[in-house]
Amino acid sequence: MRGKIEVGRTYQSQTRVEEWMTAEKAGNRGVDVLSTPMLLQLVEEAAMQCVAPLLDDGEITLGTHVDLTHLAATPVGLIVRTEVEVLKVEGRRVEYAFTAFDEREKIAEGTHExxxxxxxxxxxxxxxKLG
Incomplete structure (x- = not known):
């Protein structure tokens, strides 16, 4: 690693919810809101970006655990702000706390490793594995 990952390091991103990101598109008919899998993708992207400047070329981060509470629905067109903060670093394991908000309210919270x-x-x- 280029730099040390410090507890307290933060990152946030913003994404407008588009139709292809909905639960409807994931197979849940009539539910035209941000799907939970897409919400998780936003969390993972923010966590990766949080530490990306500290990684050497050829280093990556791999998701190993998620505890996600999806609190509220977000319709197409609203912007989601995803915030992550490094809670703990143990060797190569990095644990984050995250929260996500749409333009009206908090929509998710949890931890990600x-x-x-x-x-x-x-x-x-x-x-x-492929043999």
Missing amino acids: RYVATREKFRERLEE
Whole structure:
């Protein structure tokens, strides 16, 4: 790693909810709001970006655990702000707290864990698995 990942490091991102991001598009008919899987993707993206400047070339982070509470629905067109904060660092494991808000209210909260790995070792493990 280029730099040390410090507890308290934060990052936030903003994304406008589009139709392709809805629960309807994920198969839940008539539910035209941000889907939980897409909400999780926003959390993962923010967590990755939070530490990306500190990683060496060839290093990646891999999601290993999520505890997510989806509190409120967000319709298409609203902007979602996703905030992450590093809670704990143990070796290559990084734990984050996150919250997400739309333009009206808090829509999610929870924790997320990622593991710092090298792209090369990750690919080697995949090749082994494929035999």
